Amino acid sequence: MVVAGDDALAHRLAAELRGVYGEQVTLVVPPAQRSVRPPVVGRTRATALFDRVSAAVNRASGTGNGNGNGGNGGGDGAALAGARVGEPPGSERVVEAAELTEDVLGNAGVERAAALALVYDDDETNIRAALTARRLNPRIRLVLRLYNRRLGQHIEALLDQASALAGAPLRAGAQGPGTSGDPGGPGDPGRDVYDASTTVLSDADTAAPALAATAVAGTSKVVQTDGLMLRAVERPPPAPGEVADPGLCTLALLSATANDPAGADGSEGSGSQGPQLLPDEGAVAGATGRGTVVLENVSYAGPELSSGRGVVPSFGSLLSRRLRWSFAGLVACVVGLAVASMLVTGERPLQATYLTLLDLFAINDPAIGEPLGRQILQLCSGMVGLLLLPVLLAAVLEALGTFRSGSALRKPPRGLSGHVVLLGVGKIGTRVLARLRELHIPVVCVEADPEARGLALARRLRVPVVLGDVTQEGVLEAAKIRRAHALLALTSADTTNLEAVLYARSVQPDLRVVLRLYDDDFATAVYRTLRAAHPGALTRSRSVSHLAAPAFAGAMMGRQILGAIPVERRVLLFAAIDVGGHPQLEGRTVGEAFRAGSWRVLALDTAPRGQRRAASAASSRGPSLVWDLPATYVLKPEDRVVLAATRRGLAELLGRRPRRRAGT
DSSP, X not given: OEEEOSSHHHHHHHHHHHHTTOOOEEXXXXXXXXXXXXXXXXXXXXXXXXXXXXXXXXXXHTOOOOOGGGGGGGSOGGGGGTXXXXXXXXXXXXXXXXXXXXXXXXXXXXXXXXXXXEOOSOHHHHHHHHHHHHXXXXXXXXXXXXXXXXXXXXXHHHHHHHHXXXXXXXXXXXXXOOOSSOSSOTTOTTOOOOOXXXXXXXXXXXXXXXXXXXXXXXXXXXXXXXXXXXXXXXXXXXXXXXXXXXXXXXXXXXXXXXXXXXXOOOOGGGGGGSOEESOOHHHHHHOTTOOEEEEEEEEEOOSOOOOSOOSSOOHHHHSOHHHHHHHHHHHHHHHHHHXXXXXXXXXXXXXXXXXXXXXXXXXXXXXXXXXXXXXXXXXXXXXXXXXXXXXXXXXXXXXXXXXXXXXXXBOOOTTOOSOEEEEOOSHHHHHHHHHHHHTTOOEEEEESOTXXXXXXXXXXXXXXXXEXXXXXXXXXXXXXXXXXXXXXXXXSOHHHHXXXXXXXXXXXXXXXXXXXXXXXXXXXXXXXXXXXXXXXXXEEEEOHHHXXXXXXXXXXXXXXXXXXEEETTEEEEEEEEESTTOTTTTTOBHHHXXXXXXXXXXXXXXSOGXXXXXXXXXXXXXXXXXXXXXXXXXXXXXXXXXXXXXXXXXXXXXXXXXXXXXXX
C-alpha cells in the first residue's frame, strides 16, 4: 500500500493500514523542513495556552501532576504513525518528496503496489498524481481525497475507463492481492483478482455529520452516499419501567457515563465502561442505564435538495411587513370606493371599479354637474391616489435594497438565541454548515477570511455571518455567544479553536463546545482537561483525520465504504460487500453471519448485479433495498449486502492473509 499526503490524514491512514489490516505501507510525505503547515505553526502557541489551563486545573484540584497527554500536542503529525519522518517503524517505509512526480511514484513502488491513496489537501495535486499513477500501473486501486463532489465523479469515471482500456480487470468489491512479499508482482499462485477501481472520498463529507450531530443533542447521525441513506440516532437510557425502542437494530451501547458531561471519554481504552459496538441481544438486555445508538432507517434517496433560499429573494421578501400592510390598506380603500361608487351611481361593479381607478390616478374628467355623492367619491379617490405615490416609491427603493443585500452577508438578528456558533467555513466548516441547515438548526458563522469558500454557501442559505478574527475582542459577542446553544470551533489552527473555546467558556460556562484539533492525541488531552475544568458542561474534541481514516483505509482494501458513524471516540463503518468469496457470510443465515463486536448484516441489495453501482447513484428510487431481512435468510454468493462493522471486524472480514515478516 502506498499513501501520499501532506497532513495528519496521511499519517493516520498509514497507521490504520499497518495496525488494523497488517499491510506493508510506503508513506510519501514532504521533507521535514518543508512540511510546515498552518496547524503546526500555531501548535506551539496552542500547547502553551493549553498547558496554562492544565496547570490552573491541577492547582484547583490540589494535585501537582500535569496532564502528560497534553505534551503530545506539540509533536509533528508523524507521531500518529508511531515515529517521526525518516524513522520508519516495522513495515512502514517513508519517502520524502517535495513534489509528487513520476520518479517519486516509481521510487515508492506504485508500479507494483496493490493500492495508492492520494490524500493531499489540494485537489489538483491528487488528480495530477492519480493520472500519472494510472499510467504507470493500470491495475492499481486508487483512492483520492477530493473536496469537489462533481469533479470527483468525473475523475472516478475517467480513471476507471483508462484502466479498462489498458486491460486491467475492474470488479466492484474484488479483493486485492493478498500475498506476502511482492504485493503486485505477477505469477504468484493463489492471487486474487485485481480490483483496479477508483474511489473518490472527502474527509470533509465523512467528518461533517459527526461534528454536526455532536453539537446538537438529539440529532440523527446520517450516512448518505451514492444514493444510499443510513440514519442512526442516539437514545438516552430508558426510565425505570420503560422499554427502549430498539429501532431496526442496536448498533452500539454508549459508555456507562455517556450522559454525564464529566463522564468517560469513550475511547478504545475505556474498558468495560466504554462503548460497545454491535452488541448482541444479551448485551443489550443486560445494559441497564446505558444509552444506545440504534438504526432508524436504511433507504435509497435521490439527490439532495438544496436547502434555504437562493440568492434571488422571493417576492414576499422584497417588501417589509409594514409596507405590505400599507399596500393592503390601499387595496381596501380602492375596494370600498368602488363599492360606494356602485351604490351612488348605480353602475355595474366592473364599470364602477374602472371609474374609481381613473379617479385614483387623476386621469378622469372632473365630475362637474354630477351628483354630490359622485363628486365626493372623486375627491376621496384623488386623496387615496396621493397616498399611493409615496408607497410605490418606497416599494421600489426597498426592492432595490433587497436585491443589493441579496448578495451581501447577513448580520445576526437581534434577539437571536439557541443557535450554533460555527467558527471557520473552510472545507470542513462548509460541509458542517450545510448539514446543520438540513437539520433546520439556526447558525451564525464567524470567519476571518472574506474570501473563504463557505461564505458563498452562507450567502445562499441566508445564514448570518460575522467577519473578523475570533481571537479579537467583540467578535464572539457579535455572534451572540452569550445566548448560543453550542460552539463549533472548526478552523484549521489549533490555537484559534482552543482560544475561542476558552473565551466562550469564560462568558458562558455551561456552553456546549466541540473543537477540531490537529491530531487525536492532542484532542484527547484537551478534552480531558476542559472536562475537568467545566464538569457541568458538555465538551467534545474531534480530529478530522481520526474520523476519516477508517473510510479511506477500507476503500484501499477494495471495499465500497459508504461512510462512518462515530460512537463517542470510536468509529463504526458501513460498507457494501459482495457475499461471494467471504466464508463468514456465504451459505450462512443472517443470524449466523452476525458476529458481535465485529460485523452485522443490515440490508440486502436486490438490484441486478451489473446495475448496482449505476442504480445506487440514480436519482430515482428504483433500486430495491431489503432492510428487514429475517434471521433465517441464507446469504447466497451472488448477494450484495450492506453491513456495519468495526475497524478490526472489517479487516478480518476482508480475509487478507497475514504477511510474512523478516525473522518469522
